[in-house]
Amino acid sequence: MRRQEGPSRRSRCPLNASLEVFGDSWSLMIVRDLMLRGARTFNEFLDGGEGIATNILTNRLQRLAAEGILIKARSTADHRKYLYRLTEKGIDLAPVLAEMIVWGARYEDTDAPPAVIREMELHPEEFLSQVRKQWKNRRSEPGG
Amino acid sequence: MRRQEGPSRRSRCPLNASLEVFGDSWSLMIVRDLMLRGARTFNEFLDGGEGIATNILTNRLQRLAAEGILIKARSTADHRKYLYRLTEKGIDLAPVLAEMIVWGARYEDTDAPPAVIREMELHPEEFLSQVRKQWKNRRSEPGG
DNA sequence: AGAATCACTTGCAATTTGCCAGCGACCTAA
């Protein structure tokens, strides 16, 4: 893990750094779809369920790639398609996502299955190792 | 904990709900200052270190209050001042903040003390119970 | 009474978001 000569930040606080990277309305939705739904293509993100606009999706994918959270590669099976995948840096967002899901499920009216949420709450490490396992397998798949 | 007839959300996903509540560049900065720095007044948030504008701070404080994350009360010692404090709903954002801080400290160039981050990473429950203890005490203080 | 402080408010410009038709590259079926 390298600390690159990064962009100028509003402050040196770690929370601020995180918010400058993904503190917007859409970035973590994309990470969700990658991490939890197995989405890999532009259209799959577009159909995420929240109605993101194409120009915003394009912009966010570019930003997440520039921040080193995901990688974009041309599909070998169909040269019109790009396939996205999470980096280690992106996978390490899993605890953030988990805690936000737990909070959202607790305080908002959502369709999250209560058993899944309870498990996530009680055993966050499990969720994490599951995510890691999935991406470990997916890494060795040939470009689809 | 009551599920109120809430505002219309983009979807019923819990992550989306969380992002609609605090998925902007500034809301969690305010929660940070309340939770970790003991800030209570408008001016203290204004001096948070990231240069928030007064109209944005006003707007975010109002939104966080409307979402039930913090409470605003007139100071009895000085009627020009308002004092803000976290609700239970706000305190429950501690794990979210913790994970974001950990991620930010790991992948960005920050001034977070490594020992504090490591402790936060290894014993998140400790951090949480510390936050709760603080707010339990603070709750019984008279308005200052 | 005058000056200072508090928490905004406001006018304005810049930036971002959102909608959606259109585009070039690529794929498939006839």
Next chain:
DNA sequence: TTAGGTCGCTGGCAAATTGCAAGTGATTCT
């Protein structure tokens, strides 16, 4: 080969949000 369809944007336009900084009314201090 051609026509039609799909993919991932691109871009024009309007609406919304952000950011800057001067200004305001209420309150406190000297």
